[in-house]
Every structure is written in C-alpha cells, then in structure tokens.
Amino acid sequence: MGPLTLTDGHLVLREWTDADVPAMTELFDEPAVAYRTPLASPFDEAAATAYLAMIRRTRADGTRLHLAITRDGGAPLGEVLLSLTHGALGYAIGAPHRGQGLASRATRLLTAHAHDVLGLPRVILQIEPDNTASKAVARAAGFRLTDEPPETAQSNGRTYTLLTWAHDAPADLTRGRRSRCTP
Numbered sequence: 001m002g003p004l005t006l007t008d009g010h011l012v013l014r015e016w017t018d019a020d021v022p023a024m025t026e027l028f029d030e031p032a033v034a035y036r037t038p039l040a041s042p043f044d045e046a047a048a049t050a051y052l053a054m055i056r057r058t059r060a061d062g063t064r065l066h067l068a069i070t071r072d073g074g075a076p077l078g079e080v081l082l083s084l085t086h087g088a089l090g091y092a093i094g095a096p097h098r099g100q101g102l103a104s105r106a107t108r109l110l111t112a113h114a115h116d117v118l119g120l121p122r123v124i125l126q127i128e129p130d131n132t133a134s135k136a137v138a139r140a141a142g143f144r145l146t147d148e149p150p151e152t153a154q155s156n157g158r159t160y161t162l163l164t165w166a167h168d169a170p171a172d173l174t175r176g177r178r179s180r181c182t183p
Contacts, residue, residue: 003015004065004067005073006067006109006110006113007109008105008108008109010071010105011069011070011071011102011105011106011109012070012071012072012073013067013068013069013070013080013106013109013110014067014068014070014073015059015066015067015068016052016055016066016067016068016076016079018052020052020068020076021045021048021049021052022045022048023075023076024043024048024051024052024076025043025044025045025047025048026094027076027077027078027079027092027093027094028043028048028051028079028092028094029041029042029043029044029047030094030095032095033092034156035156035158036092036128036131036134037090037092037155038155038156039051039092041156062084063083063084063085064081064082064083064084064085065081065082065084065110066079066080066081067079067080067081067106067110069091069093069102069106076094077093077094077097077102078091078092078093078094078097078102078103078106079091079092080103080106080107080109080110082110082114082123084118084120086124087114087120087121087122087123087124088123088124088125088126089107089110089111089114089123089124089125090125090126091103091106091107091137098133101140103133103134103137104136104137104140104141107125107137107138107141107143108140108141108142111123111141111142111167115167115169115170120169121168121169122166122167122168122169123143123166123167124143124164124165124166124167125137125138125143125164125165125166126151126153126162126163126164126165127162127163127165128160128161128162128163129150129161129163135165138165141167142167143165143166143167144165144166144167145163145164145165146163146164146165146166148164150162150163151164
C-alpha cells in the first residue's frame with residue numbers, strides 16, 4: 001500500500017512524514033487540543049515521535065488513517081483521522097489555522113473517501129454537547145445529530161459526554177452501485 005493523498009482542489013490530505021514532527025508539536029501542543037482530544041499533553045517532540053509511530057502502526061494494520069491537512073501537500077495545518085473499524089472520524093486544526101473552513105473541508109473529503117473508496121456505509125463524529133465549533137463543522141460537512149444515547153469518555157484527566165453525529169453513504173452506494181471517488 002503506497003502513500004495516500006486526497007485532494008478536493010483546495011486542500012491536500014497526505015500522510016505524515018518524519019519531517020512533520022516539528023510541525024506536529026506546534027499544532028498539537030496547545031490547551032484546546034489537550035482539552036478536546038486524547039493527545040498527550042504536553043505534546044513535545046517525544047510525544048510527536050511516539051504519535052507518528054502509532055500512526056504508522058495503525059495504517060499498516062489497516063485500522064486507522066491519519067492524514068495531515070495541507071493546502072498544497074506541504075506544511076501541515078492540522079490532522080483528520082478515520083477509524084476503519086468503527087467509521088469514527090476526528091480532526092484537530094492548529095490554532096493559527098482555525099476559522100478557515102479547514103476542518104469541514106477535510107471532513108467532507110475524508111468522508112467521501114470512506115464511503116466511495118473504502119465502502120464504509122456510515123461515518124460518525126463524536127462531539128461534546130458544548131463544542132459549538134465542532135457542531136458547526138459537522139453540519140457543514142453534511143453530518144446529522146443522531147438519537148443514539150450519549151457516550152461517556154475519559155482522557156487527559158477529565159470525563160466528558162459525547163453525542164454521535166452521522167453521515168450515511170448515498171443510497172446508490174449502499175445498494176451496491178459504487179461510484180468512483182474523485183476527491
């Protein structure tokens with residue numbers, strides 16, 4: 001399996017490289033990321049190196065995709081990830097790059113790939129009820145809030161509730177007529 005790259009003509013999602021470790025620390029070593037994600041805090045070079053090793057391990061075993069969000073394939077602005085076993089998608093955008101539509105655009109792009117290429121019938125986001133920004137991303141990316149019971153999670157020393165938002169594959173894909181993904 002070669003490196004995965006997805007693009008919508010405005011963003012390029014690509015696999016992380018060793019050269020990205022310094023950018024990872026800049027993007028993910030900040031309070032909002034530590035609060036909303038299970039990433040290590042502080043997220044220093046050692047944490048970034050360990051995270052990159054985990055990314056490679058889960059890619060190799062076929063359980064997850066972690067892609068750097070870029071404008072042109074170069075400098076990372078954030079990350080979008082997908083659990084291939086649960087269809088759960090997540091993202092983190094570096095503080096200087098928030099409010100530019102990167103999360104919703106990357107979410108739409110990876111969701112289309114999940115449905116069209118990977119054949120996942122459903123992709124989900126799990127969002128805290130007070131996370132207004134992520135709820136806006138979910139809506140902009142075409143996800144809908146489900147009536148599934150909330151889940152309780154723990155990470156970085158706090159317990160929180162997650163609501164499930166879902167994006168179902170188009171009906172023609174679920175009936176077995178797969179269309180070709182052209183991200």
